Amino acid sequence: MFTCIIVGAGHRAVGYAVACPDRMKVVGVADPSPVRRKITAKRFGLEPSACFESAEALAVQPKLADFIINGTMDHQSVLVDFEDGCTATLNMVDGCSKPSRSMHLIGTRGEMQGCLEESKFTIRKIDPRPGHEYAEEIVDLNVGGDMTGAHGGHGGGDGRLVSDFLDYIGGQQPSLSTTSIEDSVAGHLIGFCADRSLVESRIININMKMQLAAIAEREF
Numbered sequence: 434m435f436t437c438i439i440v441g442a443g444h445r446a447v448g449y450a451v452a453c454p455d456r457m458k459v460v461g462v463a464d465p466s467p468v469r470r471k472i473t474a475k476r477f478g479l480e481p482s483a484c485f486e487s488a489e490a491l492a493v494q495p496k497l498a499d500f501i502i503n504g505t506m507d508h509q510s511v512l513v514d515f516e517d518g519c520t521a522t523l524n525m526v527d528g529c530s531k532p533s534r535s536m537h538l539i540g541t542r543g544e545m546q547g548c549l550e551e552s553k554f555t556i557r558k559i560d561p562r563p564g565h566e567y568a569e570e571i572v573d574l575n576v577g578g579d580m581t582g583a584h585g586g587h588g589g590g591d592g593r594l595v596s597d598f599l600d601y602i603g604g605q606q607p608s609l610s611t612t613s614i615e616d617s618v619a620g621h622l623i624g625f626c627a628d629r630s631l632v633e634s635r636i637i638n639i640n641m642k643m644q645l646a647a648i649a650e651r652e653f
């Protein structure tokens with residue numbers, strides 16, 4: 434049984450926390466909201482000594498659990514220019530009227546565009562015949578239930594994500610969808626550098642190979 438601490442005890446983090454109750458146990462919470470701390474403490478039977486007013490207050494404690502669930506709010510736009518010439522744009526907007534996660538991948542020979550809530554994606558290829566411009570195929574994955582995450586787990590994705598994570602840290606074979614630790618570190622570095630770019634009003638260069646090599650040398 435793994436132990437975890439919720440940082441940001443909102444809809445998302447609590448949803449993850451209850452996804453695999455037979456494999457993980459919540460042993461603490463950190464949230465600036467007294468209401469959220471109280472509700473979470475009651476729900477998971479936590480003592481006041483396991484409830485913290487901030488992530489910083491939790492961070493100065495000795496290790497209290499195997500991992501944390503980060504459910505704090507975010508809102509940002511990030512532009513990334515990769516070494517191989519690819520470019521990417523991420524827009525994360527909280528508190529919008531209609532929850533939506535959409536992705537548009539554009540390559541030299543075609544593109545893919547999809548929206549999680551519709552459970553569909555479209556594959557398009559250039560069609561050079563006069564009057565055609567492009568050909569497209571719509572793929573319907575037929576996933577139903579709560580897709581927005583407002584009352585459930587994103588069409589079952591949340592539960593599978595938690596289960597994959599527990600498999601990973603338990604040394605079992607996780608599913609194909611699991612992000613490797615190297616990719617996860619790279620993604621986090623991009624997020625931290627985007628924050629620095631905002632504060633310092635400048636482009637931040639990341640030498641990802643050097644960063645990953647430095648991390649690989651560390652012992653955890």
Ligand SMILES: NC(=O)c1ccc[n+]([C@@H]2O[C@H](COP(=O)([O-])OP(=O)(O)OC[C@H]3O[C@@H](n4cnc5c(N)ncnc54)[C@H](O)[C@@H]3O)[C@@H](O)[C@H]2O)c1
Pocket residue numbers: 440441442443444445446463464465466469487488504505506507526527532581582583
């Ligand atoms: N709700 C969804 O379906 C959904 C889906 C995908 C992603 N997300 C993302 O997940 C994150 C959480 O979403 P949510 O719906 O659970 O939000 P929420 O508002 O229900 O919960 C966020 C919690 O974080 C706490 N918090 C804020 N700053 C904090 C800090 N510095 N330290 C500790 N706690 C802090 C708040 O008090 C609040 O209790 C957001 O970034 C959101 O965009 C949410």
